[in-house]
Amino acid sequence: MISSHTNTFCVIGDPVRHSLSPLMHNAAFKETGTDGVYLAFEVKDISAAIYGIRGLGILGVSVTIPHKVSVIPHLDEIDKTARQIGAVNTIVNDRGKLRGYNTDCFGASKALAEKTEVQGKRVLIVGAGGAARAIGFGIAEKGGIITISNRTEEKGRSLAHDLQASFCGLEDLESKDWDIIINATSVGMAPKIEGCPVPESILQPGRVVMDIVYNPQETLLLKKAAQRGCETVDGVSMFVYQGACQFELWTGRDAPVSAMEKTVRRALSL
Numbered sequence: 001m002i003s004s005h006t007n008t009f010c011v012i013g014d015p016v017r018h019s020l021s022p023l024m025h026n027a028a029f030k031e032t033g034t035d036g037v038y039l040a041f042e043v044k045d046i047s048a049a050i051y052g053i054r055g056l057g058i059l060g061v062s063v064t065i066p067h068k069v070s071v072i073p074h075l076d077e078i079d080k081t082a083r084q085i086g087a088v089n090t091i092v093n094d095r096g097k098l099r100g101y102n103t104d105c106f107g108a109s110k111a112l113a114e115k116t117e118v119q120g121k122r123v124l125i126v127g128a129g130g131a132a133r134a135i136g137f138g139i140a141e142k143g144g145i146i147t148i149s150n151r152t153e154e155k156g157r158s159l160a161h162d163l164q165a166s167f168c169g170l171e172d173l174e175s176k177d178w179d180i181i182i183n184a185t186s187v188g189m190a191p192k193i194e195g196c197p198v199p200e201s202i203l204q205p206g207r208v209v210m211d212i213v214y215n216p217q218e219t220l221l222l223k224k225a226a227q228r229g230c231e232t233v234d235g236v237s238m239f240v241y242q243g244a245c246q247f248e249l250w251t252g253r254d255a256p257v258s259a260m261e262k263t264v265r266r267a268l269s270l
C-alpha cells in the first residue's frame, strides 16, 4: 500500500509513455514486499529533472533516450563501466549523492550467456547507437572478437575504433563468418515489424542470433533465424536483466527475475 513512507523510483525520457519499466519494477516491488512506487516522467530538461530528483529524494532512476549521455555532467559519481561506455541508464540516490551506472551492458551479456560463451567468438554487432556501444563494451570485456556494421558508416567506424574492433559494411556481411549476430538497431521494432537488419543468408544453422528489439517479442529477424536453425535470444531477456540489475542497485536485494519477466511478456502479448 502506498503511504507517507513509500519510496519513489522513476524512469525519465522523451518519449516515455511506451515504457514497460513501470510495470516491471512495480511488479518487482510487489513480489518482494518492497515499499516503493515506480513512475514514468516525460523529461525535456534534464538539468531541471535532476534538480527535482535531488530535491524530492527520489531513490532510483532509469534514464532513457535522449538523456543517457547528457545526464552525466549532472551526477556526482559515474561507475567505471558507465564511464567507459559514455552513457548512464541508471541513477542510484545514495543519501543525496547521485551515482550513475549502465546496466544495459550487464543485461545484454547475461541474456547472451544463457545461450553461448562469448570468449573467442566472432561477434557481429549491427548498430552503432547507445545500445550497441553498451553491448560492445560488455562483449569486448568477455573476450569476443567484435565487428561493427552500421547504416551510417562514419558512426560505425567510430564505435569500432573505440572498441578496438573491425568494421564491415552492411553490403559485405555475407562474405564473412560469424558465430554470434546481434541486432542493436531499432530495425524490426513495432509498428515497422517487416524490417530485418541483415541478409537472411547470414542466418546459418548453429549461429546464435540476438535481437535487442523487444516489441514484438519475436521479430522478423528472430523468426527467420529460428526457421534457419539458429539459436535465438530475444530483447525481453536483455530488458529484464538490465532491470533486475537496476532493482539490485536500488534495493540491495535479489531481483525477482521470473516475476519481472512474466509481467513484461504478458504486457507485450496483449
Ligand code: NAP
Binding pocket: 065, 104, 107, 126, 127, 128, 129, 130, 131, 132, 150, 151, 152, 155, 184, 185, 186, 187, 189, 212, 213, 214, 235, 236, 238, 239, 240, 242
Ligand atoms: P540509438 O542510439 O538511436 O541508435 C539507433 C541505431 O539504429 C543506430 O545504429 C541507427 O543507425 C540504427 N537504425 C535506426 N533506424 C535504422 C534503419 N531504418 N536502418 C538501419 N539502421 C537503423 O538507439 P539505441 O539506444 O542504441 O537503441 C536501439 C534499439 O535498441 C531501440 O529499438 C531500443 O528500443 C532497443 N533497446 C533495447 C534494450 C533492451 O533492453 N532490450 C535496451 C536498449 C535499447 P544510424 O547510425 O545509421 O542512424
